[in-house]
Amino acid sequence: MNVNEQNVEETFKLLADIAHEKTPFFADIWERSRNEFGDPWVKEIVDNVVKVFGSLENTDSWEGAIRGYAEFALDAMRNQKFFEANGHYRWSTLKEIQGRYYDNEDHMMKGYLPGMYLSHYLWPHHFKLLEFFRKEVLSGLAPPPALFYDVGIGSGMYSREVLRGVPNVRGVGFDVSPYSVEFTSNVLQAYGLQDRYEFVLGDIFTSELPWKTADLVVSQEVLEHLEEPERFTRILYRLTKAGGKAYITAAVNAGHSDHIYLFRSPEEVKTLLTKVGWKIIKWRAEYGYTGAPIEVTPCIAHFLCER
Amino acid sequence: MDIVSSSQEIHSRVQQVFHQVFEDSTLVISEKTKADDVPSWDSITHISLILALEEEFGIEFSSEEVTSMTCVGDLFAVLQKKQ
Numbered sequence: 001m002n003v004n005e006q007n008v009e010e011t012f013k014l015l016a017d018i019a020h021e022k023t024p025f026f027a028d029i030w031e032r033s034r035n036e037f038g039d040p041w042v043k044e045i046v047d048n049v050v051k052v053f054g055s056l057e058n059t060d061s062w063e064g065a066i067r068g069y070a071e072f073a074l075d076a077m078r079n080q081k082f083f084e085a086n087g088h089y090r091w092s093t094l095k096e097i098q099g100r101y102y103d104n105e106d107h108m109m110k111g112y113l114p115g116m117y118l119s120h121y122l123w124p125h126h127f128k129l130l131e132f133f134r135k136e137v138l139s140g141l142a143p144p145p146a147l148f149y150d151v152g153i154g155s156g157m158y159s160r161e162v163l164r165g166v167p168n169v170r171g172v173g174f175d176v177s178p179y180s181v182e183f184t185s186n187v188l189q190a191y192g193l194q195d196r197y198e199f200v201l202g203d204i205f206t207s208e209l210p211w212k213t214a215d216l217v218v219s220q221e222v223l224e225h226l227e228e229p230e231r232f233t234r235i236l237y238r239l240t241k242a243g244g245k246a247y248i249t250a251a252v253n254a255g256h257s258d259h260i261y262l263f264r265s266p267e268e269v270k271t272l273l274t275k276v277g278w279k280i281i282k283w284r285a286e287y288g289y290t291g292a293p294i295e296v297t298p299c300i301a302h303f304l305c306e307r
Numbered sequence: 308m309d310i311v312s313s314s315q316e317i318h319s320r321v322q323q324v325f326h327q328v329f330e331d332s333t334l335v336i337s338e339k340t341k342a343d344d345v346p347s348w349d350s351i352t353h354i355s356l357i358l359a360l361e362e363e364f365g366i367e368f369s370s371e372e373v374t375s376m377t378c379v380g381d382l383f384a385v386l387q388k389k390q
Contacts (some may be wrong), residue, residue, distance in 0.1 A: 017308060022375065022377075023374050023375065024341065024342045024343075024376075024377050025342055025348070025349070025350055025353035025373075025374075025376065026348045026350045026353075026374060028350060031352065067375070070374035071351060071370045071371075071374055072331070074370055074373055075370070075375055077350065077351070077354040078354060078357075078358075081354065081355075082359055088345065111370070290351065290352065
């Protein structure tokens, strides 16, 4: 189904109704985000749901995605409360989370990845990040990148953005999770972008890598999932050509079941990137709303950097 | 304890937890109470409620149980099952 002016409103209402009926305690965000971002946001989330999760006739798939979002949001809120109470994240090593989450097909495909995908629109601080990426990062790249790497592709949102926003760019997505690769592949196919993109499934810490070849490197909310974020950002640096750009983000004071490295301030991330050699061109922090004191309020620190 | 008195006890303890979480000692809940009936019952207070109930009853709700609840009756049913 193509989304046009006539059916955007009716489709959005249907989505919000499903959320209210099936996950009523996680449904208020649909109206809140609509009120904050307006009609363009409505059109975009409807377009995403229809393309990625199926057409109007496929409301079972929509319900699955909406339940996935509720699980993703619950995971974040539960772990945020744990963080507020204990001052640290629940887990601290990859070994503790790999089997529980990344290798768990049900968790990844039914909850985590569709939930994360929708959170890029439903969570105001995630959507602000996406808008910053479009307006302040992609539109300012001159000359436009010919090759980009997305390291830790997640649900594929940022790879999709680069491929959509930069005509003729080619991309490579790196991830340890076969489920992230599968989900992202579905997203890119839904948007007809798969021909300009390849996947590398594996651990970037132990792989042979094409050093100094990327015009642009993207790594969105990956650092907090790692035991050694500094070593990781050195790898990103080495992947980038001299003069090439990177968009690197990190969740700060943000509990989630698979967040294992605790950044306590945006400045801590900035210091790490600078230490590795990145020149920071611009940066910002987007805060979520929990009603808690600032030192335990989740935020995402995001940086446009240059090698 | 028979089923009726067990249900009454669960109701009473859940009622107390609602009073604490929503900071409203006049709040009266029934099986039919939904999010729309309690003005400040949103996703943030829902997680506070769930954590307080987990502590009160010494149990843990699964993600599916928490996300698919639609009314207080669903809460009672899960608590009854876990007793």
